[in-house]
Amino acid sequence: MAWEEFKEQTAAYRLLRGAVVSGRVAHAYLFLGPDARGKEAATRWLAQALNCAAGRGEPCAACPSCHLIAAGTHPDVRSLTPRGRHIRLEEVRELLRTAAASPLSGHTKVYILKEADKLLPEAANHLLKLLEEPPPATVFVLTAARDYALLPTIVSRCQVVPFRALAPEVLARRFIAEGHDPDSAHRAAFLSGGDADEAATWLGAEGQRAVAEFLELAPAIFYGKGAVLQIAAAYQVDPARFLTLLGAWYRDLILWRSGRREGLVFRGEEELLDRVAALYSSRALVRSCRAIAQAARLLSGRSTVNVRLALEALLVELAQAAV
Numbered sequence: 001m002a003w004e005e006f007k008e009q010t011a012a013y014r015l016l017r018g019a020v021v022s023g024r025v026a027h028a029y030l031f032l033g034p035d036a037r038g039k040e041a042a043t044r045w046l047a048q049a050l051n052c053a054a055g056r057g058e059p060c061a062a063c064p065s066c067h068l069i070a071a072g073t074h075p076d077v078r079s080l081t082p083r084g085r086h087i088r089l090e091e092v093r094e095l096l097r098t099a100a101a102s103p104l105s106g107h108t109k110v111y112i113l114k115e116a117d118k119l120l121p122e123a124a125n126h127l128l129k130l131l132e133e134p135p136p137a138t139v140f141v142l143t144a145a146r147d148y149a150l151l152p153t154i155v156s157r158c159q160v161v162p163f164r165a166l167a168p169e170v171l172a173r174r175f176i177a178e179g180h181d182p183d184s185a186h187r188a189a190f191l192s193g194g195d196a197d198e199a200a201t202w203l204g205a206e207g208q209r210a211v212a213e214f215l216e217l218a219p220a221i222f223y224g225k226g227a228v229l230q231i232a233a234a235y236q237v238d239p240a241r242f243l244t245l246l247g248a249w250y251r252d253l254i255l256w257r258s259g260r261r262e263g264l265v266f267r268g269e270e271e272l273l274d275r276v277a278a279l280y281s282s283r284a285l286v287r288s289c290r291a292i293a294q295a296a297r298l299l300s301g302r303s304t305v306n307v308r309l310a311l312e313a314l315l316v317e318l319a320q321a322a323v
Contacts, residue, residue: 005196006041008170012161016042020049021057025108026159027134030116030150031143033163037196039143042163043112044069047077050139051106065106075104079112087113092123099135109138116142117149124151131157165194175203183267187211190265191244214245215269219276221319228319232311239307243296250292250318253277254285284321291317 007013012031019025029046031039048059048066051074059066068074080087080095095111103109113119119127131140131154140158147155166174168189174196175185180203188202201207217234220227235242248265255264256277266273280288295314299305 004041005037005174006045008166008174009035009038009042009163012038012042012163015161016046017049017057020046025050025139027138028131028140028158029142030147030155030158030160031141031163032145032147032160034145034165034193034195034198035163036143036145038163038166040114042161043079043110043141043143046139046141047074047110047112050108050110051076074106076106076109077112078110079114081114082118085118087116087119087123089120089123089126092119092126096127096130099130099138103137107137109135110141111138112141112143114143115145116154117144117146119150119154121151124154128154128157166196168192168194170194171196171199175199184208186267187265191248210241211245214242214249215266215272218246218249219272221315222276222279228312228315231315232308235311236308239299239311240296242311243292243299247289247292247296250285250289253280254282254289257282257285280321288318288321291321 016029031042033039045059048061048069049057051065051069052059053063053065054060061070065074069077072079078095078098080091083091092113095113099109099111113127127140128151134140142150142154142158144150147160166189168186171189171192171194172182172186175188176182180188184203188199188207191202192198202211213234217227217231220231252264252266252269252273253276255261256270256273257280261270264270264273277285291314295310299307299310
């Protein structure tokens with residue numbers, strides 16, 4: 001059941017269930033954090049719990065109201081998903097057009113704004129007016145990955161419910177249960193840092209291809225300037241993905257060099273890890289990981305940085321660190 005993805009977020013589940021059971025539901029919530037699938041499941045759970053005919057604090061999943069909400073057709077539960085880079089004023093107005101009216105068939109109207117950190121200022125200000133003077137029998141749910149892109153006044157009008165990145169082991173089990181190859185599921189979970197949406201991209205065809213291409217090129221770092229230039233050129237368009245793979249690779253090299261075999265990101269590549277780890281001392285591997293982390297900080301959101309030159313400098317440093 002989709003609710004299980006919400007219940008993996010233990011703190012969020014306890015907070016919301018406690019509010020429903022006690023009858024102390026806030027007029028507005030901000031579901032904040034990287035677990036998009038957990039937030040999606042939580043909005044459905046909350047809407048169902050507030051409108052369930054059973055009224056037990058936990059949705060029954062069997063009454064007409066629960067079925068309508070699961071199907072996305074309940075007249076009192078409306079949601080807005082951004083169609084582009086921003087959420088515009090007219091979109092918010094259309095979503096909230098019936099905010100002042102009484103519920104049509106349920107107990108509580110629920111208005112859901114997904115990716116609320118994409119609200120344009122005029123749209124945010126329109127929403128803020130409603131949050132300051134909320135209509136009766138109405139709950140607003142905003143979801144966002146980060147709060148710094150939201151108006152502080154909007155954040156202050158909401159009860160923040162944290163959705164943290166899942167433990168990679170938990171995320172890997174979820175994908176294995178969905179039928180994915182265990183090694184691929186494990187790698188995707190660790191590369192994503194526990195972000196379910198990001199992990200799904202690593203499991204897709206493009207993500208799998210990126211991993212395969214990386215494993216072909218990574219050992220070539222030690223083969224001289226020509227290889228360095230080739231790798232830098234190949235990844236200058238998407239340095240973040242490359243640095244994620246590179247950081248995980250050198251982490252695995254440290255584990256392998258220290259004799260630890262559990263927790264490897266690149267399971268199934270033990271022969272390659274053994275061959276490459278022999279080129280490094282443990283101290284050199286630690287220095288390499290620091291260099292990768294520094295490059296990631298340099299390239300994050302910095303449009304003035306020459307990406308290719310930064311990657312070439314990093315790769316030269318990694319090559320020179322080899323024994």
